[in-house]
Amino acid sequence: MKKYYLMAPGPTPVPSQVLLAMARPIIHHRTAEYEALFADVREGLKWLVQTGQETMVLAASGTGGMEAAVTNTLSPGDQALVIRAGKFGERWGEILKAFGVQVIALDAPFGQTVPAERVADALKKTPDIRTVFCQHSETSTGVLHDVQGYAAATRQSEAILVVDTVSSLGVADLPTDAWGVDLVVSGSQKGLMLPPGLAFCALSDKAWARVKQAKLPRYYFDLLEEKKAVAKNQAHFTPAVSLVVGLREVLRMLRAEGLENIWKRHDRLARATRAGVEALGLELFAKATPSPAITAVVSPAGMDGEKIVSTYARSHNITIAGGQGDMKGKVFRLGHMGYVSDFDVLVALGALEQVLAELGYPVHWGSAVGAAQKVLAERPS
Amino acid sequence: MKKYYLMAPGPTPVPSQVLLAMARPIIHHRTAEYEALFADVREGLKWLVQTGQETMVLAASGTGGMEAAVTNTLSPGDQALVIRAGKFGERWGEILKAFGVQVIALDAPFGQTVPAERVADALKKTPDIRTVFCQHSETSTGVLHDVQGYAAATRQSEAILVVDTVSSLGVADLPTDAWGVDLVVSGSQKGLMLPPGLAFCALSDKAWARVKQAKLPRYYFDLLEEKKAVAKNQAHFTPAVSLVVGLREVLRMLRAEGLENIWKRHDRLARATRAGVEALGLELFAKATPSPAITAVVSPAGMDGEKIVSTYARSHNITIAGGQGDMKGKVFRLGHMGYVSDFDVLVALGALEQVLAELGYPVHWGSAVGAAQKVLAERPS
Numbered sequence: 001m002k003k004y005y006l007m008a009p010g011p012t013p014v015p016s017q018v019l020l021a022m023a024r025p026i027i028h029h030r031t032a033e034y035e036a037l038f039a040d041v042r043e044g045l046k047w048l049v050q051t052g053q054e055t056m057v058l059a060a061s062g063t064g065g066m067e068a069a070v071t072n073t074l075s076p077g078d079q080a081l082v083i084r085a086g087k088f089g090e091r092w093g094e095i096l097k098a099f100g101v102q103v104i105a106l107d108a109p110f111g112q113t114v115p116a117e118r119v120a121d122a123l124k125k126t127p128d129i130r131t132v133f134c135q136h137s138e139t140s141t142g143v144l145h146d147v148q149g150y151a152a153a154t155r156q157s158e159a160i161l162v163v164d165t166v167s168s169l170g171v172a173d174l175p176t177d178a179w180g181v182d183l184v185v186s187g188s189q190k191g192l193m194l195p196p197g198l199a200f201c202a203l204s205d206k207a208w209a210r211v212k213q214a215k216l217p218r219y220y221f222d223l224l225e226e227k228k229a230v231a232k233n234q235a236h237f238t239p240a241v242s243l244v245v246g247l248r249e250v251l252r253m254l255r256a257e258g259l260e261n262i263w264k265r266h267d268r269l270a271r272a273t274r275a276g277v278e279a280l281g282l283e284l285f286a287k288a289t290p291s292p293a294i295t296a297v298v299s300p301a302g303m304d305g306e307k308i309v310s311t312y313a314r315s316h317n318i319t320i321a322g323g324q325g326d327m328k329g330k331v332f333r334l335g336h337m338g339y340v341s342d343f344d345v346l347v348a349l350g351a352l353e354q355v356l357a358e359l360g361y362p363v364h365w366g367s368a369v370g371a372a373q374k375v376l377a378e379r380p381s
Numbered sequence: 382m383k384k385y386y387l388m389a390p391g392p393t394p395v396p397s398q399v400l401l402a403m404a405r406p407i408i409h410h411r412t413a414e415y416e417a418l419f420a421d422v423r424e425g426l427k428w429l430v431q432t433g434q435e436t437m438v439l440a441a442s443g444t445g446g447m448e449a450a451v452t453n454t455l456s457p458g459d460q461a462l463v464i465r466a467g468k469f470g471e472r473w474g475e476i477l478k479a480f481g482v483q484v485i486a487l488d489a490p491f492g493q494t495v496p497a498e499r500v501a502d503a504l505k506k507t508p509d510i511r512t513v514f515c516q517h518s519e520t521s522t523g524v525l526h527d528v529q530g531y532a533a534a535t536r537q538s539e540a541i542l543v544v545d546t547v548s549s550l551g552v553a554d555l556p557t558d559a560w561g562v563d564l565v566v567s568g569s570q571k572g573l574m575l576p577p578g579l580a581f582c583a584l585s586d587k588a589w590a591r592v593k594q595a596k597l598p599r600y601y602f603d604l605l606e607e608k609k610a611v612a613k614n615q616a617h618f619t620p621a622v623s624l625v626v627g628l629r630e631v632l633r634m635l636r637a638e639g640l641e642n643i644w645k646r647h648d649r650l651a652r653a654t655r656a657g658v659e660a661l662g663l664e665l666f667a668k669a670t671p672s673p674a675i676t677a678v679v680s681p682a683g684m685d686g687e688k689i690v691s692t693y694a695r696s697h698n699i700t701i702a703g704g705q706g707d708m709k710g711k712v713f714r715l716g717h718m719g720y721v722s723d724f725d726v727l728v729a730l731g732a733l734e735q736v737l738a739e740l741g742y743p744v745h746w747g748s749a750v751g752a753a754q755k756v757l758a759e760r761p762s
Binding site: 004006008010011013014019020022023024025026027028029030031032059060061062063064066067094095098099100187189195196197216217218219220221222237238239240241242243313319321 | 385387389391392394395400401403404405406407408409410411412413440441442443444445447448475476479480481568570576577578597598599600601602603618619620621622623624694700702
């Protein structure tokens, strides 16, 4: 009996009440019962995505939603601007390239961000740019990008702004309509506390107008057809029914907590985690605003980050994540989004002290946990 | 307490043991536990799909798998042959058109089939045809097409044969390698007794060679990247973990039954259903070989098929399906695939007697049920 903890940056733990809701007998998607469910889900998503628009719910993982955002807003040969400062920024570029779109990349070293001024400058320099793509929370580096600034810059141009919120929806505040974000993409398995298998796309009027002009080929991810179905409170193709059932439960839990409390909780968890990591003398990978979803930590000199991940697993039955791509071995990542409490941070940091000590790093017992406790003990003034 | 029955041609009922397996705490997809699970699933799919090749498991519903089959095997301007005798045959044509492929359609009236000779003739007449697309079981009409004949005709040409087995996998025998089918597409929510959200693609060597030449754009459904990941016992993108967990349970149940018994059970259920329907004086919609997955029935003269569907729901809490597209109102469809027993047929037919009587059709009580009983009582000689 070694209790299992899932502390990776997605998939994240699914609450038991949600697992059991999804274990109820399956319902057919062309029934009054499903329509009542879907109506609830549509309302809940408007609230969570902070938009008056409908959110399209697709049976796919997050990357499917990213592809939908590309193929529904662009035509072959169009130019697109990509904020590229991590693996998921690179993914925008890969998808665009696969579909024959010209990529203008705004690069920053991984762990850093791209200031909004660079976006404004690029849009002035190349007024033909049709779409700007970015992440809100870059899951691979643990950085939160300046979506508000990118939106302000983009609104001055003809371009639309597409934001991957896979690891920020239900984690970090993103007032979609108020900031003027045109297309929000997300997935089910991070802040939404569900198994992977649902992708989300919410579009502004400016983005919907673009969809009508976009000539890239698409069928499964045809958002205009999906929108027509949603107007009839249905899905265009067979939806992932059990995950949609879970989504209703999750949205109920999140509404009970309230948006402000959701942001505050994740901010507190993230600050406590960072305080603990730094108390051990470790370096945060994020040199820009850190994401409240995830903390990426630089592996101590001479220590393979993959070894830290495997020791978490072997010695403590805890799943965390290593670095992706070029960051493999150089960083390890602790997720603290979704169904996570204050005391889960103590578990992650208590285990970190044990893991580092096992690997020969000098640890002052309780230093990480103690530093986190100090943050967690703060009470709203 | 009005017990609920799901008797539509998909989604089909999910066995409780599978629902509960999927309700276990979620696991991360980059762990030894997931790799052990995925190895089991890969072996089980080889057995069920009757192929030595790996089956790609995608997070999507069946239509996503259909799109993958198109975009991974063709280039813009290529010619493709489509067997079109139902709504899902039409769907092949729509996907091909969306991606700029020239469609040569072999049409038959809905409810009928296209003989293999027409396929052979078309391939001789147009040797440039790159791919032949068909359904095995056409879910909208309840017809089983002659995949063996199509495969024999296609093997004489340079073309490959792509078969949609969404409503026949785990229902009707399709010896993929032995018949020489090049690409099998399927989904999770029919014979596989799972919620919707997984699509499957299994490719022959001839099809894999084609993938390397195919120039249609693709990213989320890039089968070559998926194949590389599978070779490392992983998924390319985040998989729909909970559904893959369910898939292992389902494959265990199917293996315990055995392929021959699976085909015999579905054949018996289908024959019993047809016998019951005909005993009521109703007409089967299928004029060609009927599918063992589903029975499409012509609505009695002057009676709206949609009314039959809604009466099943309102009076008996049973979900069946109506006609799709042009067949709406003209047919109703009874599913008998997946987690279905002999006695479920009695429920469907018992309810049919009640529904028709309620709608004013003259019913001799027990005639449908009795005719089915006679079929179900047959013992293997």
